[in-house]
Amino acid sequence: MNTILQVRDLxxxxxxxxxVEVPHLWLERGEIxxxxxxxxxxxxxxxxxxxxxxxxxxxxxxxxxxxxxxxRDGLLARRQIAMVFQEPLLCQASVFxxxxxxxxxxxxxxxxxxxxxxxxxxxxxxxxxADRPAQTLSGGEAQRASLARALVLKPAVLLLDEPFSALxxxxxxxxxxxxxxxxxxxxxxxxxxxxxHSEALxxxxxxxxxxxxRILQVDTPQKVFGMPSxxxxxxxxxxxxxxxxxxxxxxxxxxxVDVRGKRLEAVTQASPGERVLLCLRPEEVSLMGPNQxxxxxxxxxxxxxxxxxxxxxxxxxxxxxxxFQIVAFVTRxxxxxxxxxxxxxxxxxxxxxxxxxxxx
Amino acid sequence: MDLILQxxxxxxxxxxxxxxxxxxxxxxxxxxxxxxxxxSLLLGIPLGTILALSEFxxxxxxxxxxxxxxxxxxxxxxxxxxxxxxxxxPLGGLDLLYTPAAMVIAQVALAAPIxxxxxxxxxxxxxxxxxxxxxxxxANRRQLMWILLREARLPLLAAVMAGFGGVISxxxxxxxxxxxxxxxxxxxxxxxxxxxxxxxxxxxxxxxxVLLGITFLVNLAxxxxxxxxxxx
Numbered sequence: 001m002n003t004i005l006q007v008r009d010l011x012x013x014x015x016x017x018x019x020v021e022v023p024h025l026w027l028e029r030g031e032i033x034x035x036x037x038x039x040x041x042x043x044x045x046x047x048x049x050x051x052x053x054x055x056x057x058x059x060x061x062x063x064x065x066x067x068x069x070x071x072r073d074g075l076l077a078r079r080q081i082a083m084v085f086q087e088p089l090l091c092q093a094s095v096f097x098x099x100x101x102x103x104x105x106x107x108x109x110x111x112x113x114x115x116x117x118x119x120x121x122x123x124x125x126x127x128x129x130a131d132r133p134a135q136t137l138s139g140g141e142a143q144r145a146s147l148a149r150a151l152v153l154k155p156a157v158l159l160l161d162e163p164f165s166a167l168x169x170x171x172x173x174x175x176x177x178x179x180x181x182x183x184x185x186x187x188x189x190x191x192x193x194x195x196x197h198s199e200a201l202x203x204x205x206x207x208x209x210x211x212x213x214r215i216l217q218v219d220t221p222q223k224v225f226g227m228p229s230x231x232x233x234x235x236x237x238x239x240x241x242x243x244x245x246x247x248x249x250x251x252x253x254x255x256x257v258d259v260r261g262k263r264l265e266a267v268t269q270a271s272p273g274e275r276v277l278l279c280l281r282p283e284e285v286s287l288m289g290p291n292q293x294x295x296x297x298x299x300x301x302x303x304x305x306x307x308x309x310x311x312x313x314x315x316x317x318x319x320x321x322x323x324f325q326i327v328a329f330v331t332r333x334x335x336x337x338x339x340x341x342x343x344x345x346x347x348x349x350x351x352x353x354x355x356x357x358x359x360x
Numbered sequence: 361m362d363l364i365l366q367x368x369x370x371x372x373x374x375x376x377x378x379x380x381x382x383x384x385x386x387x388x389x390x391x392x393x394x395x396x397x398x399x400s401l402l403l404g405i406p407l408g409t410i411l412a413l414s415e416f417x418x419x420x421x422x423x424x425x426x427x428x429x430x431x432x433x434x435x436x437x438x439x440x441x442x443x444x445x446x447x448x449x450p451l452g453g454l455d456l457l458y459t460p461a462a463m464v465i466a467q468v469a470l471a472a473p474i475x476x477x478x479x480x481x482x483x484x485x486x487x488x489x490x491x492x493x494x495x496x497x498x499a500n501r502r503q504l505m506w507i508l509l510r511e512a513r514l515p516l517l518a519a520v521m522a523g524f525g526g527v528i529s530x531x532x533x534x535x536x537x538x539x540x541x542x543x544x545x546x547x548x549x550x551x552x553x554x555x556x557x558x559x560x561x562x563x564x565x566x567x568x569x570v571l572l573g574i575t576f577l578v579n580l581a582x583x584x585x586x587x588x589x590x591x592x
Contacts, residue, residue, distance in 0.1 A: 053492045075500055083496035085489055091511055101507070102497035149497065159496070 003065065004029045004189045005050060005081075005157050010059035012045055012213075019045045020056075020213045027157065030187040034204030034221075036194060038236060042213035043193045044161055050191060051159045052078045064156070079106065082150035083159040086166055088142035090134035095126065095145050098134050102153045120148040123182065140171035147179065151186075158183070160192045164199065176202065197238060201225070209233045227356050234279045234358065240317075240327035241280040244360065247272050254352055260324055265299045268357035275360040282317060284354035285328035288347045289338050298349035302326065306344045309335070316340075320348055363561060370562030371569060382563070386570050389547040392460050393528040396467030400475045400523055403468075405516070408479025409505055413491070423480060429473025434466075438536030441466040445537065458539040463547070466533040471523040478519030482512035517586040521579050528575060548574075 005027040012020040020042040027033050037043050048054040050061060052074045060067045063077040082102065090098045096117055103113045121127040124144040129137065137145060143163060150158060163179075164172045180203060183190055194200050200207050201221050208218040209228075217229040228234035231242055247270045248263070249256040257264045257278060270276055286298070304322030311317075315329045318340065326348050330340065340346070374382060411423060443449050445457040445465075456462045486508060494507050509516060531549035538545035540554060548571045555564040 048492065051492075051496050053495055075498075078495065079498040081496065082498075083493070085493055087487070087489065089487060089490050089493040091490075091507060092513075101494075105498045105500070105503050153498065 002029050003027065004063070005191075006062040006065075007050065008060050008062070010046075010049065010061070011057045012042075012049060012054070013057040018213050020049065022046065022059075022215050025208065025215060025218070027189055027191055029189050031205045032183060032190045032192060032203050034192045034194060034200035034207045035210060036197070036200050036207055036236070037210030038195065041210040043195075043210050045213075046210070047083070047159050047161050047191060047193050050157075051081050051083045053083070079153075080156040081159060082153045082155035082157075083161065084143075084146050084150045084163045086162040088134075088137075088139075088146040090137070090142055090145055090149075092133070092135060094130065095121070095132050095134050095137065096130040098145055099149045099152055101149060106153075116152050117148075120152040121145075123151075124148045124178065139167055140175060143167060143175065147175075151182065156189065158188050158190045160190065162193055162195070165194070165196065179203075197225075209236055211236065228279060228358070230358060231277055231279075234277075234356070238281060239279040239356075240282045241278075241285075241325065243278040243280070243324060245276055245278055247274045247276060255357070257357075262302065262323055264302075264355065265352040266355040266357050267353045270357060270359065277358040277360050279356040279358060280326065280350060280354065282327045282329040285326060285348050285350045287318065287320075287328055287330055287334070287338065287340070288349055290345050290347075292338075292347075296349065297351060298354075299352045300348075300350050300355075302348045304346060304348055306340060306342050306346055309340060309342060320346065322348060367561035367565045371566035374562065374566045375569065379566070382566060382570070384543065385546050385548055385551045385567065386574075388460065388545070389528060389549075389571075390574065392463045392534070392547060393467060393524060396464045396471055396527050397475075397520065397524045399464070399468050400471040401520065404472050404475030404519075404523075405479050405509065406505075408476040409483055409509065411476065412480040412483035413508075423477075426473050426477045426480070430477045432470060432473065434470060434530045434532035435536065437466055437469045438533035441469060441533065441537045457537060458541055458545060460538070460545060462537040463534045463545060466537045467527040467530070470530060470533060471527050474523045474526055475519050478522060479512075479516060482515035482519065483508055485515065486511055514586055517582050521582050524578055525575055529571065 003026045007022055007025050010020060010022040011018065035043050035046065045054065049056050052061065052068060062068070063080065068074055068077045091101065099117045099121060100113050103116060118127060121130055124147060126141055126144050126148065129141060134142065134145060147163070164176060167175065176199065192203055204221055206218060207221050207224045209216045209224060211232050217224055217233045224233065225237050228237055228239065234242060243259045245257040245259040245264070247255050248258045250270070250272055253267060253269060255266050255268045255270055257266050257276065259278065264278065266278060268276070302322040304320040304326065306318060307321045308319040309316050310319070315331060316335050318328045318330055320326045320328065328348060411419065411426070441462065442457065444451050445454065445462055446452055490511065491504065491508065494504050499507065529549060531553060534547055535550050538547070538550065540546050540550040548567050552564050552567045555567065
């Protein structure tokens with residue numbers, strides 16, 4: 001078996017509230033598992049249990065196929081796992097002493113400590129800061145030191161609890177790139193907690209989505225983002241339009257769905273009469289002005305009125321009223337070209353395959 | 361005015377000449393208070409750390425008792441230790457009353473709560489995630505405690521200063537349990553009280569200057585140590 005870390009029937013309860021309830025979750029050797037979820041969904045608690053830093057109320061954590069029960073087992077397993085938190089949590093000592101800390105806990109000889117620490121400081125590009133007091137580092141440098149402190153231990157499993165969320169965007173980009181390179185090169189089994197979609201997509205071999213202490217879906221990034229298993233996952237992964245409907249007709253995988261009296265085409269095997277939810281990501285929807293000639297292969301065309309235009313990074317989110325609400329992304333350029341304003345009549349166009357259907 | 365000037369002049373003469381009686385009093389003061397603080401540290405740091413880190417029912421009650429202990433009136437401590445060591449008291453058989461050992465016991469009772477309370481506060485003010493971080497780097501319990509104490513060294517040294525300052529300048533409890541016996545249990549504070557009462561202002565001033573000097577030097581040393589930066 002190639003599973004390095006595994007939990008079964010895990011329950012973490014404080015008084016009467018359940019923080020985490022996970023029947024089964026596993027990490028393959030060399031795999032990067034991204035755990036996503038809103039704040040308070042139990043991601044960090046789960047990670048602490050997996051790192052043997054917190055005793056679960058019930059359930060078993062297996063390390064390398066063996067259940068970890070006693071305190072001694074716990075320490076031995078803990079020494080195979082390293083964790084990096086959102087804050088660098090460096091101690092009041094030099095960068096070198098901080099990175100050496102775990103090796104010194106293991107009572108390794110001084111020469112080994114020096115060689116290894118320097119190697120990892122170099123790898124993370126902070127060798128020149130070795131003698132600096134850790135308190136004088138910038139946010140990015142401190143997080144690099146914190147990563148070096150974990151990586152120097154050559155852990156069998158690396159646990160990362162939102163390690164980039166407190167960093168500036170540019171610093172974050174470079175650090176993610178460096179870390180990704182290291183993780184792949186070392187084939188490090190990693191669990192990576194984040195609430196950032198792009199980080200999860202970029203780093204994760206699989207993504208687990210959590211909500212209210214439970215794992216809602218574990219799948220490849222393509223499946224989690226393209227085919228969410230429930231409304232909750234859909235909402236969390238950025239699906240902005242979720243429409244309740246009923247299948248009216250089924251033609252070899254292409255279904256006609258009734259949504260409040262309007263007919264939409266969607267790719268699904270669901271049979272007529274079945275009640276479903278239609279998930280439509282805003283990037284799947286394109287907009288056409290009233291005089292624009294129809295192009296493309298979109299099977300669904302819904303006339304509507306622009307309700308609101310909300311700037312969102314490089315894009316604009318356009319909320320349409322088509323009898324029900326539909327959200328579309330448009331670029332700044334197309335908004336200008338169409339001279340789009342609130343109250344304008346437009347047509348929303350999207351493909352049948354752009355809709356993901358969830359049974360209700 | 362003349363009284364003060366004369367007193368100060370004579371006091372300096374006594375100190376420069378190295379009066380053996382004053383010397384003995386100073387030495388005993390340092391020995392008693394030093395021992396008391398050392399014992400309080402040995403008791404107080406582990407207890408304070410455990411109190412800060414562990415979860416058990418009644419923890420808040422214990423913490424508030426400790427905090428009350430930090431402000432114990434010395435005469436009350438003196439009274440209790442006297443009764444404990446009284447010939448017919450529970451520890452009367454040890455025959456410790458009016459000995460330096462009795463003074464050490466009273467001073468431990470005064471300093472230990474200060475050190476327990478300030479240690480607990482020092483550990484609690486650390487980021488709670490730091491503990492998880494250190495454990496995740498593979499620390500066992502002893503290593504965890506050591507790192508946490510090292511992280512809290514600034515407030516911890518403040519605890520040592522507060523403890524030492526509290527007991528070396530305290531007079532009520534040592535007077536009651538030590539008895540201010542000349543050559544045996546006379547310390548800086550009790551001697552100062554006695555000499556002032558007898559009108560020997562020169563000796564009293566000399567003793568006070570030494571007391572001030574000791575408190576200053578101890579705090580200076582600890583402050584220098586405290587403010588020293590991280591070491592490799």
